[in-house]
Amino acid sequence: MSRLFYRWCSSDRSRAQLVILILIVFILGLVFVSFWNERYILVSIPKHSSKLSAELAKNFSNTDIPEYVLTYAPLVFLDKGDLFYPSDLATHVSKAHPELNHTIIKDAPKHLTLDNLNSLNGVGGDKVHLTSTENLIKLPNYLKGEAPNKKTLQTGNAISCVIALANKADGILDAFYMYFYTFNEGPTALGHRVGNHLGDWEHNMVRFKNGEPQAVWYSQHEYGQAFTYKAVHKIGRRPVSFSARGSHANYASSGSHDLHELNDAVPAHIAFDQTSQGLIWDPTLSAYYYLYSSTDNNFTPAIEGTPVNYLYFEGNWGDEEYPDDAEGQENFHNFHKWTSGPQGPMFKHLDRKDVCWPREGECIIKTAL
Incomplete structure (x- = not known):
């Protein structure tokens, strides 16, 4: 043969x-x-989740929230290896106390809530840091958040998303889907963990024109990418966002993403965001909904009784960056293991003219992945 x-x-x-x-x-x-x-990628949505979405749309039928904001809302794939899930906003605040320059603020409310968080503006403004009452470097259990239910795709016991709608000229409406995680576990660089911090706000933004989706923005740390709606992966009509392991930066595709491509200060090929098709999360099912006015930076709740004061908090949602000599801190070529927490939704450029963040320079909306 x-x-x-x-x-x-x-x-x-x-x-x-x-x-x-x-x-x-x-x-x-x-x-x-x-x-x-x-x-x-194009998996189907479970029946239980579809039923909840239908009920949600019905509940908003007599409000100022257009149905298309739900119809085209992103679905998020969490990374298979992520240990830190979407988190409840109120729980996060209750587990923290305010500090200014690593010192507890004595005149602050004894118990912080979503309703009184903005009172901290008068005792430190944007210098205030919500600091974990438990030792953060020991990774207390509350940092883990809540995994979405596989049948409902919902974080049932955690309000972990803020959806804010910004109406603009020429029939444009920008819908911001802001995802909250209590803990950001930074990536590793040559074996060193960098960029851990308490409090993590990431987001997608879908730009609509006359009710039709035009483009999708994916936040990635202090940067991001924009794509046409037609270009991105979808489940039905809903865009897909891949949340990076630990850092929760949002990407339009799964795989390994070199952070050098986002920030030239990061050397090439040493630090990556990892994304994969893990648990599916539908952020719309456990969210607070608002209308946002860029004229006066005002948030109007879509449903009466929804907390709103926390959105005006000017401070930071996590501990202030630890000094180099602090327990657990590491300095790897000026990249620190423990960094400061971010500011909240009001500082996500909701009034932006283009789809991209203003800091991005020219706004490039990609037509292919």
């Missing part, structure tokens, strides 16, 4: 046939992989 195969391959014609056969198999393999990846 082997001698016959050798004789067949020895002729020019037979060798050409073999090359063609290999090419055909290779192309078919690529087609199969492409088909499988698309099939993998």
Whole structure:
């Protein structure tokens, strides 16, 4: 048998046939992989979750929240290896106390809530840091948040999203879907963990024109990317966002993302965000809804009784960056293991003219992934 195969391959014609056969198999393999990846991404939404979405739309039918804001709301894939899930806003605040320059603020309310958080503006403004009452470097249990239910896709016991709508000129409405995680676990750089912090606000923004989705913004740390609505992966009509392991930066595709591409200050090929198709989360099912006015930076709750004062808090949602000599702190080429927490939704440029963050310079809306 082997001698016959050798004789067949020895002729020019037979060798050409073999090359063609290999090419055909290779192309078919690529087609199969492409088909499988698309099939993998375009999963169906569980019936229980669809029922909750229908009930939600019905509840908002007599409010100022347009139905299309729910119809085209992003769905989030959490990374398979992420240990820190979306978190309850009220729980986060209750587990913290305010500090100014690493010193407890004595004149602050004894118990912080979403309703009194803005009172801290008068005792320190944007210098105030919500500081974990428990030792943060020991990673207390409350940092883990709540994993979405596999049947409902909901963080049932955690209000972990803020949805704010900003109406603009020429029929444009920007819908901001802001995701909250109590803990940001930073990526590793050559074996060193960098960028851990308490409190983590990330977001997608979908720009609508006359009720039709035009583009999707994906926040990635202090940067981000914009794509046309047609370009991004979807489940039904809903855009897909991939949340990076630990850092929760949002990407339009799964895989490994070099942070150097976002920030030149990060050397190439040493620090990456990892995304994958883990648990699916529907942030709309456990969210507070608001209308936002850029004229006076005012948030109006869509439903009476929704807390609002916390949105005006000017301070930071986590501990202040630890000094180099503090317990647990590490300095790796001026990148610290423990950094300061971020400011909240009011500081996400809701009044932006373009789809991109203003700091991005020219706004490039990509037409392909």
